[in-house]
Amino acid sequence: MRSMKRPLLLALLLILLLLALPANWLLARSAAPLPWPGDVAPLHRQAGANLDLAELAALDDAALAARGQHLWEDGARVLRIRVPWAMIQPEADAWDWNALDRVLRAWEDWPGSPRLILVLDGSPAWARAPEDADNPYAPPQDVRDFGRFARELAGHVNLRMPEPSPDDWQVAYQVWHEPNIGPHWGARYADPQGYFELLREASNSIRSMASDARIMLAALAPTTTDDGFNIPDPVYLDRLLGLGAGDYFDFAAGQAYGFDQPPEAPPAADQLNFRRVELLHDVLVRHGLGDRPLFITAWGWWTPQAPGLDPDASPWRSIPVKDLHEHQGRGWVWMQWHWPWAAAPTWVQYVPVPDDDPIRLGWVQRDALGERTPAGEAVGTLAHTDMIPGKGAYTARQAAHAVMLPNDDWRYGPEAADPKGPGATFQLPFRGSALALQVQRGPYKGYLNVWIDDQPAPDLPIDPATGNTYIFLYDPANRVATVPVARALPDGDHTLRIEAQGGWGKWPLRRVLIDDTPHPKPWPFWPVTTVLVIALGGVGWAFWRVISTQYSVISVRLQEDDALQSLIFSLYSSFSTLAAYLPAAALIVLSLYIRPVRFGPVGLPLHELLIWLGLGAAVGGWLLSRVQGPRSNVEAASDLRSLTSDHGRFLDLAVMLLLIIGFFAALDAAEKGYAFYDWRVTFLTPAAFYLLITRFTLRRAEGVKLLGWSALLGAVLVSAIALAQFVTGHYGVAEGAPRVQALYGSANNLALVLGRVLPLAVVLVFSVQYSVFSSPWWRRVSYGAALVFIAAAGFLTFSKGLLFISIPVGLATLFIFQKNLRKPILLLVLLGVLALIPFLNTPRLAQIASGTGRFRIYLWISAWRMWLDHPWLGVGPDNFLYAYRSYYVLPAAWEELNLSHPHNLVFDLLTRVGLLGFLAGMGLVLGTIWAGFRRLRTAVTPEHPLRPWVLGLWAGFLGGMAHGLIDNSLFLPDLMILSLLVAGVVAWSPLNPDASQ
Numbered sequence: 001m002r003s004m005k006r007p008l009l010l011a012l013l014l015i016l017l018l019l020a021l022p023a024n025w026l027l028a029r030s031a032a033p034l035p036w037p038g039d040v041a042p043l044h045r046q047a048g049a050n051l052d053l054a055e056l057a058a059l060d061d062a063a064l065a066a067r068g069q070h071l072w073e074d075g076a077r078v079l080r081i082r083v084p085w086a087m088i089q090p091e092a093d094a095w096d097w098n099a100l101d102r103v104l105r106a107w108e109d110w111p112g113s114p115r116l117i118l119v120l121d122g123s124p125a126w127a128r129a130p131e132d133a134d135n136p137y138a139p140p141q142d143v144r145d146f147g148r149f150a151r152e153l154a155g156h157v158n159l160r161m162p163e164p165s166p167d168d169w170q171v172a173y174q175v176w177h178e179p180n181i182g183p184h185w186g187a188r189y190a191d192p193q194g195y196f197e198l199l200r201e202a203s204n205s206i207r208s209m210a211s212d213a214r215i216m217l218a219a220l221a222p223t224t225t226d227d228g229f230n231i232p233d234p235v236y237l238d239r240l241l242g243l244g245a246g247d248y249f250d251f252a253a254g255q256a257y258g259f260d261q262p263p264e265a266p267p268a269a270d271q272l273n274f275r276r277v278e279l280l281h282d283v284l285v286r287h288g289l290g291d292r293p294l295f296i297t298a299w300g301w302w303t304p305q306a307p308g309l310d311p312d313a314s315p316w317r318s319i320p321v322k323d324l325h326e327h328q329g330r331g332w333v334w335m336q337w338h339w340p341w342a343a344a345p346t347w348v349q350y351v352p353v354p355d356d357d358p359i360r361l362g363w364v365q366r367d368a369l370g371e372r373t374p375a376g377e378a379v380g381t382l383a384h385t386d387m388i389p390g391k392g393a394y395t396a397r398q399a400a401h402a403v404m405l406p407n408d409d410w411r412y413g414p415e416a417a418d419p420k421g422p423g424a425t426f427q428l429p430f431r432g433s434a435l436a437l438q439v440q441r442g443p444y445k446g447y448l449n450v451w452i453d454d455q456p457a458p459d460l461p462i463d464p465a466t467g468n469t470y471i472f473l474y475d476p477a478n479r480v481a482t483v484p485v486a487r488a489l490p491d492g493d494h495t496l497r498i499e500a501q502g503g504w505g506k507w508p509l510r511r512v513l514i515d516d517t518p519h520p521k522p523w524p525f526w527p528v529t530t531v532l533v534i535a536l537g538g539v540g541w542a543f544w545r546v547i548s549t550q551y552s553v554i555s556v557r558l559q560e561d562d563a564l565q566s567l568i569f570s571l572y573s574s575f576s577t578l579a580a581y582l583p584a585a586a587l588i589v590l591s592l593y594i595r596p597v598r599f600g601p602v603g604l605p606l607h608e609l610l611i612w613l614g615l616g617a618a619v620g621g622w623l624l625s626r627v628q629g630p631r632s633n634v635e636a637a638s639d640l641r642s643l644t645s646d647h648g649r650f651l652d653l654a655v656m657l658l659l660i661i662g663f664f665a666a667l668d669a670a671e672k673g674y675a676f677y678d679w680r681v682t683f684l685t686p687a688a689f690y691l692l693i694t695r696f697t698l699r700r701a702e703g704v705k706l707l708g709w710s711a712l713l714g715a716v717l718v719s720a721i722a723l724a725q726f727v728t729g730h731y732g733v734a735e736g737a738p739r740v741q742a743l744y745g746s747a748n749n750l751a752l753v754l755g756r757v758l759p760l761a762v763v764l765v766f767s768v769q770y771s772v773f774s775s776p777w778w779r780r781v782s783y784g785a786a787l788v789f790i791a792a793a794g795f796l797t798f799s800k801g802l803l804f805i806s807i808p809v810g811l812a813t814l815f816i817f818q819k820n821l822r823k824p825i826l827l828l829v830l831l832g833v834l835a836l837i838p839f840l841n842t843p844r845l846a847q848i849a850s851g852t853g854r855f856r857i858y859l860w861i862s863a864w865r866m867w868l869d870h871p872w873l874g875v876g877p878d879n880f881l882y883a884y885r886s887y888y889v890l891p892a893a894w895e896e897l898n899l900s901h902p903h904n905l906v907f908d909l910l911t912r913v914g915l916l917g918f919l920a921g922m923g924l925v926l927g928t929i930w931a932g933f934r935r936l937r938t939a940v941t942p943e944h945p946l947r948p949w950v951l952g953l954w955a956g957f958l959g960g961m962a963h964g965l966i967d968n969s970l971f972l973p974d975l976m977i978l979s980l981l982v983a984g985v986v987a988w989s990p991l992n993p994d995a996s997q
Contacts, residue, residue: 044339050297075384086124199223202215220253254296254297257347277296315563428512433490451469457485464890584612688974698988754790762828800844809963873917
């Protein structure tokens, strides 16, 4: 029956694994935050016009001047002019610049100096292949001929155009038109490789004459036909970019023909509609080119707006003339509010072109007489319409210029804005469903109050003193941060208002990011990841059982060799001894963790090195124990179970859960590098230490004493360093009191450690078992000196938490649980009070509850809000500092910004590892307290030889947890190891210390 259960269990685990893997992958992807839109294209709010050099050249001077005026009136600020190659270079060695020069001279007098996009299109007969002799739209037979034309054109134009301002442009060159369909690629299959070579040739040739020239990709024809001669535009663009075309253009281009569909019709690969151009932008994004502006070189709906036009003859389908203005308005709104990447929307055709098919009259904005058509009336009106910003990332200058509001309280640069003084106000009406601000933080005090629709911003912290929401600007790393202000607004128009409180001269406001889609907080993916880990562990365990069975067969054979068995037993004993004693050695050097041992570029604290060596010895011993045969394994397991108490099993589970939850919290943290380092030193290494002392050290007769001695010796060493600092004058002074810190970064860190060990020194000096009046002289001197060193160093930290919380709680515990210590404790308290008297007038002790206490309240408010925003896993190990100082800190608490923990055990657990970690951590703390209480009340009687050790360590733990109500108590490498030391001792110390395990 048992043999049937194992394959079934393995099958279930494999099924669970197969389900968890894809589910974890999908949820991990969904857990990634929705990206905010990119920068708005520079010409996003300007309209263009499509012209033809041949048509312009046919106009007289008066007509050319009138054309420029019409273009200005119609809002055209970008002119896209088709320049037929055959018109400039009719023969291989003949050049005709007259028409182009005449147009450029007229352009100089046109109002507004509109930008020019010159479309290099078509080929002269002499450059075409024989099979393309009758097709003026075919590409050249030799791309070098086209490169020569492009180079000469760029050089000629460059001499006649004014020098643009830096980082700006006046002329761009578009290479070809619609190469993805048959007529424009001649008598051959549409070929992305062929166009890539044409683009590369033209780009290099143009830039040889004008190095800063802007190159535009050909506008692709929207088509769903894929027959070789025609390739769908998104497919063609994807293949082209895959060839590396991104190196040879600055601007992309697309055509937003509406056909017979409404503007809002969603895009699809098999649909032709206005929004199909979004598929092209998606292709750019996939290739990492989403920041390239995509010029809308043609948009609109064909209508029979001229007499005699047949809607059924239109290759672009049609809509009724009566619906045209509505479609144009909705289409323009869609481009402005939903396509931040779109630049210079240009109606399909401006005026009729000689020899054009009459069907194209359904497109033109002005007729042959220069009068506006129905299409032109709406386009001209829309081009002059001021619209509030929609989707996109706007620089502060762009946002300010987009609306008719003064916003004069700020200075504007190309990339940021700077408040002129206190209360500087910035207002912006916008259309969207989500908004964020990109701010430049720095090492200064300042914050921005933010409102949406005159209400506190829904996704920012609230200052309880004023009721205002704010963005704190402090960050020593000078990082640029994107801060969500409102993740889910009702779709429609809203108003952003910002007031600066500090930060002038720092240029803090960089961009306003608006999205038309809500940005909900991502779902956590850790639950399925947990299932995945369990499944992987289960499968690994099942396979290990199979392997270990084979291993046991080998071990039986090895048992036949007595000499080998003797060697194995010796090695096993050595490994077990190392595993027991190395964690004790780690306790002695624990305070050196901030002075790591260097192994090349890698640094490892000495105590970690000792613990991992001990763990290696434990693994080696375990492997050797397997060789001794199945019977010895069973006996060893039986011995271990006999030593395991309910408290031990509970604390084992708490440690394991805290380790696992800490891992997932680190995986979910924003600053993963800091998180996983902290997880290693305060979760993983202490867990390894706990494993070693509970399975090896405490199974030895002197295990408890060994660990106690080591902790005491480590505290004495660090105390000696602190006292040496005091004697030599290398100490700090805070609020009128001297403060020593030994090797630590602050005196408070030293106090946190000494408070854990001081009760042990007291109980060893004054208990019956180790009384200084009945012990050997060396023991009396050793314990007495240890107490003096630790007490003196602790006093000189002048830590209020140590002096008024940790030591009183520890001594009170000894007072309650050991009657013979009461008189010595009262004497020690009296000596401590007398020692404090000279310092009572110092600011540090005169106002115990003020100053720091007020900031603790502010800090806890911020920590509470931090946890509410990250309830399950917190912000991650060692991520409190980065979340607090730049986001959650209250404006009134700016004096203490660089805090790495919330100075409270409960809030530390909640913000570091979330609710799940809080339950595991509090289980560890409360389980240790209860196990110690039960052990001291029942098993370890007042006369028990181990009582001083268990009571002293447990009293120090209680004092440390009480101290942790206003400071750190667990999440430092030394504090976590000392805490797990007590957990192991109270739950795993043997009841019969005279028995040899």
